[in-house]
Amino acid sequence: MALTTSSFFLKIISMILFFFQFISLSFAQVDLSHTKFCHNLTKLVEQLARTSTNRGLIDRACRGGDGKAFYTLLERNNKLPPIAKTNLAKKGCDRGYTPACVYLSKNINSAHNPQKTVKNLKGSCIQGSVSACASLGIIQNREGKLKDALKSFNFACESGDGESCYMMGKIYEKQGRMKSAIKMHKYSCDKKGMARSCLVVGKDFQKSKGSDKKAIYFYLNKACKGSIEEACFLLEKL
Incomplete structure (x- = not known):
């Protein structure tokens, strides 16, 4: 009886192993070049990442696929x-995948086609991508x-x-528009917690006649807490 049960389980295990071999063979043989497979396959491989190291699946899927898979290979x-x-970022960006374009914007000097990178970022920015607008602003600046x-930074700023x-x-x-600059830095510090902006505002208060010591301390202290060493140094002098 025990032997029969053991044989039964061995047959079950054999069937399961055969099934997985069949699936693996199917993945290896099927033409994955069509665009519609690429994104879905990337998700599948991500789910199987803990049990599979076959990056070739993504590679095959990317031959003509969408941009995310190329960027996944890069990462x-x-x-x-x-x-x-x-090269991988370029292929991803050329297919309209925003993170790949953002990567290229930070390495624009090594991009094969900077103009196309900018064009793709503009398109993504218009569609509402905050990261694309911010990256586009960096290039334009x-x-x-x-x-x-x-304009690019303004959209990204208003979006958080x-x-x-x-x-x-x-x-x-x-541009020499100091009133606008201080107003924006104050907003950036008060609403977004940007320590570098807090430093700018604190130093501006220091320069003003009849300066508000409480305001100076408030902004420099906020900048110091944000790891701005210059602000900490100025605080010690107050």
């Missing part, structure tokens, strides 16, 4: 050389297109990105 292969990462950068609010203040400073 999972930390040892890739910079040029290989750039770097290129000296301050009016365009302000504190760094973009801070950058708006810096651009106003570049």
Whole structure:
């Protein structure tokens, strides 16, 4: 009886193993180049990540697939050389995947087609991507297109990105619009908790005639708590 039961379970295990071999073979043989498979397969492989190391599935899926899978390959292969990462990001960005475009914007000098990267970021920004607008603003600011950068940063700032609010203040400073700059930095500090903006506001209060010592302390202390060493140094002098 025990032997019969053991044989039964062995048959069950054999059937299960055969089933998984069949599934694996099917994945290996099926043409995964069609776009509609890529995103779904990426999700599947992510779910199987703990039990499978077959990155070739994503690679095959990406041949003509959507941008996310290319970016997934980039993220999972930390040892890739910079040029290989750039190539993967470019393929992802060219297919409209915003995080890949954001990656390229931070490495714009190594991008194969900076103009296309900017074009894709603009498209994503128009569609409401906060990260795309912020990255677009960084590029525009770097290129000296301050009016365009302000528009991009403004959308990202209003959508909750504190760094973009801070950058708006810096651009106003570049333009010599100091009242607008201080107003934006104050907003960035008070509403978004940006320590660097708090430092700017605190130093501005110090320069003012009949300066408000409580306000100076408040903003410098806030900046100091945000790990801005200059603010801590200025606090010690109060």
